[in-house]
Amino acid sequence: MDLKEIQNLIKFVAKSGASEVKLEMEDVKITIKTGETKGEMTTVVQQIPMAGIPQQAAPVPVAQPAAPAASDAPAASNDDSKYVTIKSPIIGTFYRKPSPDKPSFVEVGDSISEGSVLCVIEAMKLFNEIESEISGKIVKVLVDDSSPVEFDQPLFLVDPS
Template sequence: MDIREIQNLIKFVAKSGATEVKLEMDDFKITIKTTAEGAAEATTAYVQHIPVAQPVAAAPVAAAPAPVAAAPAAAPADDTAKYLTIKSPIIGTLYRKPSPDKPAFVEVGATINKGDVVCVIEAMKLFNEIESEISGKIVKVLVDDASPVEFDQPLFLVDPS
């Protein structure tokens, strides 16, 4: 990644409204933090990966906390298991309305069909209409209006029945 790409990334993060973004590649790590005024500062650390043999005794210690963390996550999944999720196909800023003075594309309780626009996501000054790939009833909106979203982030829960 050259300096021009890093500068473009900093500008994008500052405009997106995200407060912190971390990017890790094979040979470097970059963290971009924005302030309340929208200014961004970046910290870059170049890392040289050196293979190191891990002691066998370290694996059980690291694995012990994982089951404890997985148990609470499994409980809410039972409630939403019957619903399908509309996920973000790109990174950007999600807008639930076509413009500030218009109503939202969809609300909780709205019935949608395959191909209906459910929101728009702005990425690099382009507004991309996000169409539903499923039909059903909106059960829950998972993202606030004008919020930054990641690739594959759940946006809406839909009851297909």
């Protein structure tokens, strides 16, 4: 990949509104990040693998019996199984508030109804309100405010009862 192709890729990513793009090829790794500040921050990393250096294997820790931890993990997942997970319908940036000076749409413990706005996800400079498809009570917010989210990523746990 030559410099001209890298420059064209940077321009394309900047115009698309994506916050981060990673490209890995045989001998090149490129990561382009655009910041939410007024200027753009672009990082390009190029690595060529070295065949002459042997890789050392990390030591494998000896497994210790973990009966208490093992019994706690299934109990936690069984508790979560009664909740409904609300997932992100799009890729973007998750916001709990309509603007920085306003209160959050929902908090843990709030009762919601079908059609209630739970959050906003910004995708390509458009703010999309995410509405609840069920009624219930917010049990847990699974994503931090102003964090990037992926398609189908869990956002909230709701108790439908």
